[in-house]
Amino acid sequence: MMRRCNLTALAARSATLSVVLALAGLVASAQAQNPAAAQQTSPEAAPPPAAAPAAAPQPKMLSESVAAVVNDDIISTYDLAQRVRLLAATSGVQPTQETLPQFEREALISLIDEHLQMQELKRVEKEQKFKIIATDQDVEAELDSMAKQNNTTKEQMLAALAKAGVSAEAMKQQVKAQISWRDWIRGRYGSRLRIGEDQIKAVQTMLQADASKPQYEVSEVFIDASRVGGVNQAMQGAQQLVTQMQQGAPFAAVARQFSASPTAAAGGDAGWISPGEMPPEVDAALEQLRPGQLSAPIPVKDGVYIIYLRDKRSGAGQTLVSLKQAAIALPQSATQADIEAATAKLEALRPQIKGCDSLESVAAKAPGVVAGDLGEAEISDLAPQFKDAAEHLQVGQVSQPIRTNVGLHLVALCGRRAANGQTLNHDEIENRLYGQQLSMISRRYMRDLRSSATIETR
Incomplete structure (x- = not known):
């Protein structure tokens, strides 16, 4: 029957x-x-290529x-x-x-x-x-x-x-x-769609206001609660997808098949976004993620997001520094004699370092000294001891020995630059608004077809 x-x-x-x-x-x-x-794996694991x-x-x-x-x-x-x-x-x-x-x-x-x-x-x-x-x-x-x-x-x-x-x-x-x-x-x-100049200018104004904020390059999966039978079903499905992606399922392939977002066709690639472009719950999660991390399911008003943070960049007004270090491992429990010996070794090494280019080669000749590139970071994100050095050193200079909980360090400042707050240009904004409106029309069209459909099971 x-x-x-x-x-x-x-x-x-x-x-x-x-x-x-x-x-x-x-x-x-x-x-x-x-x-x-x-088995669960670390949520920090980056999704592998398809x-x-x-x-x-x-x-x-x-x-x-x-x-x-x-x-x-x-x-x-x-x-x-x-x-x-x-x-x-x-x-x-x-x-x-x-x-x-x-x-x-x-x-x-x-x-x-x-x-x-x-x-x-x-x-x-x-x-x-x-x-x-x-x-x-x-x-x-x-x-x-x-x-x-x-x-x-x-x-x-x-x-x-x-x-x-x-x-x-x-x-x-x-x-x-x-x-x-x-x-x-x-x-x-x-x-028939017309993206007005007032709409584009409104987005440009918002982006300019957000230029000092960090920007995130993200991929997304959005599970539409109304499509899958409710928020509980959406959360359950999202958690299962997160587990599978942690175990190796490619994010882009999952997005293409399971995401209800307009970005699904592009493997979930949402590009660079600023705070305020996505629901507040997603913004809060992005603040806690580091590049390469996969979020836990994020419930929002009409569904559930899964976010993969591909990259992050500072907003305008921030200062980025590039650092290298030469360090001697010293536990927090090291004796005063050990600290003094390590300090003397680094002090003797310091005059030999003629900028960042020579740091590794000089350190390699000193037993017990390990050199490394610390990469580029915002000054505000550095540990207090390193932050102080980065603020006062000139490019190419090397700090006095710095004591931390894990060792004694010489820090070399290799570069300093102002972060560039990049925004979308006129055509990119227009294309994004155009795609969003087409997607909204399609979703409404489908809701109307479903509501008037006769669907039977046996």
């Missing part, structure tokens, strides 16, 4: 038994290949049944199993017993959205009598482009998916729906 249900209820429903059975081999294989999959899709066993033969009906269009259990495998292969996230429900939920939501999009495009084509839906040639060209971005060929990419149990047709159906809907939104609304 068939019954009607809303999209949220459908998204939260577990997949049918046949789908779970079809995926059991995939989960077992993933766990066997990655026995550490259930990797080839992981191999998975071929789907088992199973009797096909109906998983959902969208306005009389059928989504079969085979379609659902194929989409789950496609998500796993293209995101780099290895399914486990804990993440499998999330994969099933995301796969079913994606399939429903694509059916709604294709139904709407067919309706418009029939009414307006012009071609909207992408042709087979368009799909092949998009696949070629995707493969090129991943330094492979279309044939190799499809072969890798086949090893993961994903048919070429399943991949092509997803690509066809994506590019058809993207081009339709751009074609219908893009020419």
Whole structure:
């Protein structure tokens, strides 16, 4: 017997038994290949570069049944199993017993959205009598482009998916729906959008006001709570994705498959942002992250963010210094005699150091002295003892021995410069506002299609 249900209820429903059975081999294989999959790793680990899709066993033969009906269009259990495998292969996230429900939920939501999009495009084509839906040639060209971005060929990419149990047709159906809907939104609304000079100037004014603040280069994944069945579901899904990325899933691949942000198509790349451009909860998290760190899930009003901080730069008005050091290790418990001996050794070494270029070579000749490049940092971020030296030294000068909890140091000032607060230019701001508005239109369009849809499960 068939019954009607809303999209949220459908998204939260577990997949049918046949789908779970079809995926059991995939989960077992993933766990066997990655026995550490259930263990947490440091959130500071940077996501690695995109990797080839992981191999998975071929789907088992199973009797096909109906998983959902969208306005009389059928989504079969085979379609659902194929989409789950496609998500796993293209995101780099290895399914486990804990993440499998999330994969099933995301796969079913994606399939429903694509059916709604294709139904709407067919309706418009029939009414307006012009071609909207992408042709087979368009799909092949998009696949070629995707493969090129991943330094492979279309044939190799499809072969890798086949090893993961994903048919070429399943991949092509997803690509066809994506590019058809993207081009339709751009074609219908893009020419009507007008980004006014007042809007651009408002953004420029905001960026200038924020020029003295730090700027962050970030990648993002945004889980839309309304799309996945609520905030709790979004948090649970985000935590599972964070765990998988800590264990090696590429951030960009995860963003492309799971993020509801407009940046998903670019692998989550949001570029350089300033405080105030994202929700306050994200700004607070960014202040605590260092370049190369992955955030924990960040709940916001309408969903959950995962942020990867790629880089950070100081705002205008800050002073950046480059430092090198020659040091002798001395624990905090060192005797006064040890401290005096180390001080005498560094004092004798200091006159021989003729600037930063000679520091390492001079230090290498002194037993027990270790030299190193401390890199570039804001003066305000330095330890108090080093900050004082950096403020008073001239470029090329070497400090007196500095005592810290871990040793005795000579610090050389290699460079000093004012930080440049960089902002987006006119065209970059216009393109960003244009993309944001198109994304908002698309999301509203989809909300309307979902609210008027008849979606049934058996």
